[in-house]
Amino acid sequence: MSTPTTPTTPADAFRPAPVRTLLTGWGRTAPSAADVVEAVHPDVAATVVADVAAGRLGSGRGVIARGMGRSYGDAAQNGGGVVLDGTWMDGVTAVDLVTGRITVRAGTSLESLMERFVPLGWFVPVTPGTRQVTVGGAIAADIHGKNHHRDGSFASHVLSLTLVTPTGTVTVGPEDDPELFWATAGGMGLTGVITEATLAMLPVETSYLLVDTERARDLDDVMERMVSGDDGYHYSVAWIDCQATGARLGRSVLTRGDHARLADLPARLRTNPRRTRAFVPRTLATVPVTPPSGLLNPLTVGAFNEVWFRKAPRHEVGRPHHMTGFFHPLDGVAAWNRLYGNRGFLQYQFVVGDDQGEVVRRVISRLADVRLASFLAVLKRFGPGDPGPLSFPMPGWTLALDLPVGHPGLGRLLDELDDEVVGAGGRIYLAKDSRVARRHVEVMYPRLPEWRATRARVDPEGVLRSDLGRRLGLCDERPLRQ
Amino acid sequence: MIDAVGQPQSLLVLGGASEIAQAVVDAVAARRCRTVVLAGRESPRLAEAAERARSAGVEQVETVPFEATDVEGHRALVDSLFDRFGGFDVVLVAAGVLGDQEADEHDPAAAARVITTNFTGLAAAMVAVADRLRTQGYGRLVVLSSVAGDRARRANFVYGSSKAGLDAFSQGLGDALAGTGASVMVVRPGFVKGRMTEGMQPAPFATTPEAVAEAVVRGLERGNEVVYVPGVLRWVFALLRHAPRALWRRMPA
Numbered sequence: 094m095s096t097p098t099t100p101t102t103p104a105d106a107f108r109p110a111p112v113r114t115l116l117t118g119w120g121r122t123a124p125s126a127a128d129v130v131e132a133v134h135p136d137v138a139a140t141v142v143a144d145v146a147a148g149r150l151g152s153g154r155g156v157i158a159r160g161m162g163r164s165y166g167d168a169a170q171n172g173g174g175v176v177l178d179g180t181w182m183d184g185v186t187a188v189d190l191v192t193g194r195i196t197v198r199a200g201t202s203l204e205s206l207m208e209r210f211v212p213l214g215w216f217v218p219v220t221p222g223t224r225q226v227t228v229g230g231a232i233a234a235d236i237h238g239k240n241h242h243r244d245g246s247f248a249s250h251v252l253s254l255t256l257v258t259p260t261g262t263v264t265v266g267p268e269d270d271p272e273l274f275w276a277t278a279g280g281m282g283l284t285g286v287i288t289e290a291t292l293a294m295l296p297v298e299t300s301y302l303l304v305d306t307e308r309a310r311d312l313d314d315v316m317e318r319m320v321s322g323d324d325g326y327h328y329s330v331a332w333i334d335c336q337a338t339g340a341r342l343g344r345s346v347l348t349r350g351d352h353a354r355l356a357d358l359p360a361r362l363r364t365n366p367r368r369t370r371a372f373v374p375r376t377l378a379t380v381p382v383t384p385p386s387g388l389l390n391p392l393t394v395g396a397f398n399e400v401w402f403r404k405a406p407r408h409e410v411g412r413p414h415h416m417t418g419f420f421h422p423l424d425g426v427a428a429w430n431r432l433y434g435n436r437g438f439l440q441y442q443f444v445v446g447d448d449q450g451e452v453v454r455r456v457i458s459r460l461a462d463v464r465l466a467s468f469l470a471v472l473k474r475f476g477p478g479d480p481g482p483l484s485f486p487m488p489g490w491t492l493a494l495d496l497p498v499g500h501p502g503l504g505r506l507l508d509e510l511d512d513e514v515v516g517a518g519g520r521i522y523l524a525k526d527s528r529v530a531r532r533h534v535e536v537m538y539p540r541l542p543e544w545r546a547t548r549a550r551v552d553p554e555g556v557l558r559s560d561l562g563r564r565l566g567l568c569d570e571r572p573l574r575q
Numbered sequence: 576m577i578d579a580v581g582q583p584q585s586l587l588v589l590g591g592a593s594e595i596a597q598a599v600v601d602a603v604a605a606r607r608c609r610t611v612v613l614a615g616r617e618s619p620r621l622a623e624a625a626e627r628a629r630s631a632g633v634e635q636v637e638t639v640p641f642e643a644t645d646v647e648g649h650r651a652l653v654d655s656l657f658d659r660f661g662g663f664d665v666v667l668v669a670a671g672v673l674g675d676q677e678a679d680e681h682d683p684a685a686a687a688r689v690i691t692t693n694f695t696g697l698a699a700a701m702v703a704v705a706d707r708l709r710t711q712g713y714g715r716l717v718v719l720s721s722v723a724g725d726r727a728r729r730a731n732f733v734y735g736s737s738k739a740g741l742d743a744f745s746q747g748l749g750d751a752l753a754g755t756g757a758s759v760m761v762v763r764p765g766f767v768k769g770r771m772t773e774g775m776q777p778a779p780f781a782t783t784p785e786a787v788a789e790a791v792v793r794g795l796e797r798g799n800e801v802v803y804v805p806g807v808l809r810w811v812f813a814l815l816r817h818a819p820r821a822l823w824r825r826m827p828a
Contacts, residue, residue: 173711498580560576
């Protein structure tokens with residue numbers, strides 16, 4: 094009779110038990126099933142990557158890390174292969190409340206960082222439109238927020254990261270193996286599994302922002318306001334009503350703000366120290382079922398956009414907004430992606446240079462022409478990009494809009510819009526993508542060969558794979574050597 | 576990989592010389608398709624189909640011998656193709672014979688040939704394909720059925736019953752694959768004008784291989800499970816299924 098031995102390492106204690114799971118991105122398109130392993134500890138991630146590389150685990154279709162599944166397309170899917178569920182690998186491992194440097198496991202969500210650190214006076218350096226992303230995912234997609242024009246993207250605030258690769262585990266930073274660090278920033282998980290990162294947090298006095306809101310009558314108007322005024326704000330974004338056409342094309346609501354200092358707050362908030370830095374995320378509602386595709390049609394969406402535009406103040410200055418409402422309005426409705434029905438939806442986000450604002454106009458007008466129902470689109474002006482070869486942001490205009498799948502010819506139309514974007518020297522955001530053509534990716538990201546070379550250095554056999562990687566030719570499609 | 580709007584990058588065709596299959600290849604080649612494998616009986620037609628796929632811009636085109644009735648060989652063939660190409664986004668089941676109703680009705684071997692090719696042989700091949708789709712965790716199995724299988728008619732019941740069998744099998748297989756990432760789309764064209772029906776009087780709502788191909792592309796985009804071509808036949812056959820027998824058996828070919 095054998096006696097159980099006490100495990101000496103977490104990987105030893107935890108034998109990966111893969112569970113076949115059907116996965117999609119946030120857009121709920123192109124599902125694929127993978128063997129999901131819960132990466133409860135960095136050691137487990139290392140074991141799983143090594144096992145897949147050695148052919149002890151999986152069927153030769155590689156491995157990719159997955160966080161909270163907020164990429165719109167297939168970035169965190171790996172059909173027939175292994176997917177490491179990184180959300181188990183969370184927690185803060187080191188804190189310096191003087192400098193605001195924190196070290197966290199990569200599966201930690203931005204929401205939990207905010208819940209924990211905002212009351213202590215520290216905010217995340219960059220937040221996207223949702224708090225429901227992991228730190229690992231934020232680095233792999235090199236996410237940006239409303240402060241990109243000022244602070245750049247997420248990876249610019251990462252001091253170092255630990256990466257599990259098929260050739261070993263390494264800790265890299267902008268000074269220490271910058272090549273691998275920047276290939277990982279925006280590298281969509283294809284350079285390794287990020288297990289830990291050290292971030293520089295942003296000091297804040299309160300959990301409120303002072304927000305200026307203004308309505309812009311058309312695209313020229315909003316762009317002009319952004320060009321002339323964005324520099325005066327920490328955060329800036331415009332919400333465009335894509336169904337307004339003709340002279341009103343591009344009518345929008347511009348919201349810009351700065352973190353409120355304690356003295357800025359009205360007395361009722363200022364006098365209660367527990368409220369000034371409170372951060373308690375709440376879900377107001379959950380979409381309980383998936384309605385039929387087509388609920389969001391030009392009529393319903395048009396009505397929503399109209400109401401939304403009219404209810405926005407024409408001009409309002411310095412109104413205090415809590416962080417949750419200002420940064421993450423959609424997080425209040427859980428599973429809102431179900432609203433698009435079973436066919437799902439996609440997000441089209443591109444960036445073009447400052448002098449290419451006309452491309453933004455043409456994209457909005459072409460989508461309006463075919464009566465494609467899009468909720469409010471988001472327009473933002475980027476500042477300089479970072480050195481990541483696959484990092485999305487570059488100086489100029491970025492437009493993001495959600496589109497329901499199923500409209501005949503949507504694929505063709507988006508290919509034509511890509512032609513325009515590429516023609517203007519722009520690119521689309523891989524974390525949002527679920528359909529771009531390979532030929533376009535090569536032009537949009539001209540430093541792709543450099544990225545491939547860095548990836549080959551740490552993953553010569555091509556063990557790190559995803560559906561997105563296969564679709565865009567970023568990784569091999571043929572089975573791994575067994 | 577297939578993308579969010581249902582555009583495949585790789586396609587395996589069982590029955591690669593079929594006219595409808597060629598039209599589908601043309602349609603997907605114009606979008607994202609980079610790999611096409613045409614499995615079929617070795618013939619000049621199959622070679623021509625491959626040539627046509629190449630000229631349509633498909634980077635990688637291959638032909639492999641495939642005999643629908645060789646059920647013993649299906650597993651090995653399908654496995655070798657999936658291993659070599661690393662998987663397929665779409666597998667199109669397009670093989671089939673029309674037969675000659677008048678002769679088949681009185682010739683047991685000829686009747687069996689139609690049914691074995693159209694139903695038994697293809698169903699067996701689909702078993703092998705479905706196993707691989709389950710393993711790879713994604714993929715669409717597109718099956719060319721026919722409205723002739725909606726309700727067998729006096730004038731072509733040998734062919735019609737073979738399609739009815741194939742159609743029922745495909746639907747069941749689609750249900751079996753639910754949750755695996757793989758799925759089945761059944762395509763039911765009406766009368767398709769082309770080589771197979773040359774010299775025949777077109778039935779009402781007759782269609783073309785190109786129209787069927789467009790419907791396939793559209794069905795992939797929308798994730799449909801059953802597609803009629805033209806679409807109106809869904810409603811026509813919803814009625815005809817209940818037409819009185821005495822009337823139905825007089826329906827002309």
